[in-house]
């Protein structure tokens with residue numbers, strides 16, 4: 001019997017879904033350990049599902065990706081470029097990254113419709129019903145983050161982790177992506193270093 005591969009559970013520590021997207025890279029600051037959990041277009045669709053990002057019907061998107069693998073691969077690469085642009089715009093003040101997000105945002109709006117459900121009182125952008133849906137939805141998120149107040153944007157205090165988040169703690173003193181993960185590991189390491197010396 002072959003076991004079904006476990007679905008990746010994507011982290012939600014960013015406080016904004018554009019930062020959650022950046023956090024799909026684990027150990028970003030350690031080239032040897034770095035893991036990209038968005039390895040394919042299908043992973044991007046799964047990320048959108050888990051994050052509640054409306055990027056089109058997941059079954060239809062998986063199906064389309066099987067039929068048009070070259071387009072899916074291009075869209076996957078474009079999403080990864082957007083993810084890295086979010087990181088570099090916020091944490092490296094990269095003009096090229098900001099320009100990429102601006103271009104993708106304008107492009108996403110050009111291909112989307114502003115719609116309202118029968119029951120809702122607000123209008124929302126509906127992204128195109130094709131393989132470019134996830135990229136459009138993610139471009140809207142990236143722009144939304146970029147034009148928000150970024151005073152609370154932080155990077156985890158761990159040397160290798162590289163996860164980013166909005167520090168919304170009351171005293172704005174959050175050092176770790178998660179207290180149980182990087183927080184605990186670093187506390188233990190410090191304790192052991194003290195014992196040794």
Ligand SMILES: [Zn+2]
Pocket residue numbers: 156157158161162163176177178181182
């Ligand atoms: Zn961390």
